[in-house]
Amino acid sequence: MLKKLNFRIIIQVIAAIFLLSLPLLLVSDQNIKYILTTSGLAQYLLFCLIFIAIYFTHALYLFPKLYGKSRYVLYLFGLMVILAGILGLRPFDKFIFQNRKFVERPATFYRPPMPPDLKQIPPFNGKPFPGGHQRGSKTGPRIDVASVFLFFLTIIISFTKETNKQLSLTTQRALSAEAEKAQAELSFLKAQVNPHFLFNTLNNIYTLAVIKDANTAPSIMKLSNIMRYITDETRHDFVSLQQELDCVTDFIDLQKLRLTQKTTLLFELEGDFENKKIAPLILMAFIENVFKYGISNHNRNKLIIKIFSRQNSLILFCQNTLYPDKINTERSGIGLKNTQQRLNYLYKNRHILSVDNSNNLFTINLTIQL
Structure with missing residues (x-):
C-alpha cells in the first residue's frame, strides 16, 4: 500500500512540473529572450500563479468542503466557475502571444524612395479586398484550448492527491485501531498470567509457614x-x-x-x-x-x-x-x-x-x- 502511494506521489510531482513548464517547452531558441525580460517573466509567473491558485482552491475548499461532504452539485458548479474564469483570462495564449509579438516585431530599416508610378496607388484604408480577408480578423470566438487542458490536468492532480491523502488516513486509522485492539488483548492476557502465577507461589509459601x-x-x-x-x-x-x-x-x-x-x-x-x-x-x-x-x-x-x-x-x-x-x-x-x-x-x-x-x-x- 505504501509503495503504491509513493508511486502515485511521484507521478503527481512529474505532472505538476510538466504543467508549469509547458509554456517554456514551446518557446524556441530565438524566443527565449522574451522570458528573460521583465514582461516575459511577469507573464510566466502569472501563468504559474493562476494554476497554483486553482490547485489549492480545489485542495483546500472544493474537495474537503463540497466533494468530501457529498455536495456534488455545488462542487461541479465551483469547477464550472473556475473554468469560465480560465476561458476569460486565457493565460496560456496570452503568454505565447506576447512571446511571439516580442519576436516578430519588425526592425526599423532605411526605406528608399518609392518609384513615381507606385505613388499613384491610393493608400490602403484597412478594408479587405473583394474576396479577401483582413489579416488578424476574427471569424469566431477564440478558445484557449491549452489552458482548458491544463485546468483539467490541475484538477486531476489535486483530486488524486486528496484521494490518496484520505486513503492514507483511513489506512492509518485502521492500523491504529488494530494495534490498540492487539494491545488491549495483550494486556488482558498478561493480567491473566500474573494472578495465576502468584496464586501458586503464595500456596507454596503458606505451606512453609505452616510447618515453620x-x-x-x-x-x-x-x-x-x-x-x-x-x-x-x-x-x-x-x-x-x-x-x-x-x-x-x-x-x-x-x-x-x-x-x-x-x-x-x-x-x-x-x-x-x-x-x-x-x-x-x-x-x-x-x-x-x-x-x-x-x-x-x-x-x-x-x-x-x-x-x-x-x-x-x-x-x-x-x-x-x-x-x-x-x-x-x-x-x-x-x-x-x-x-x-x-x-x-x-x-x-x-x-x-x-x-x-x-x-x-x-x-x-x-x-x-x-
Missing part, C-alpha cells in the same frame, strides 16, 4: 523480588533478559523447598544473557507448568529446565512426566495457552514452539529470535 520451615523468611524475600518484578517491569512489552532470568531463578528456588527426594531437578543456564530484551513472563509460564503438573508424591519423577543463549536466539527446553490426574484439573493449561497467544502477538514469525506429550513425557522446545 527456616526458609520461610528467605522465601518471602524471593517472593517480594518476584512481585516487584511483576508490578514494576511487566508494564513494559519488553524487559531485560537478565531480569527475567533472575525472576525465574527465584521462582525455582521457591519450588525447590517443597520437592521431596523422589523428585530430581536439573536446571541449567548457559550463554550470554546481557544486553538482551524479552517479553516479561514468557519463560515463567512454561517453567511454572513443569512444577505444577510434573511432580508426584508417590512416584519418582525428573524435571528438566534448560535455558541457552545462542547469538540472537534464546532456547528453552522443559520436560516433565505426565500425570493424568493433574492434567484434567479445571485450570489446566490456562497459563500455557495465554503464553502461546502472547508469543503470536509479540514474536510473530520470530519464534518456534514445539509441544510434545509422547512417551508419557511433556516436552517444550521454544526458540525465540530476540
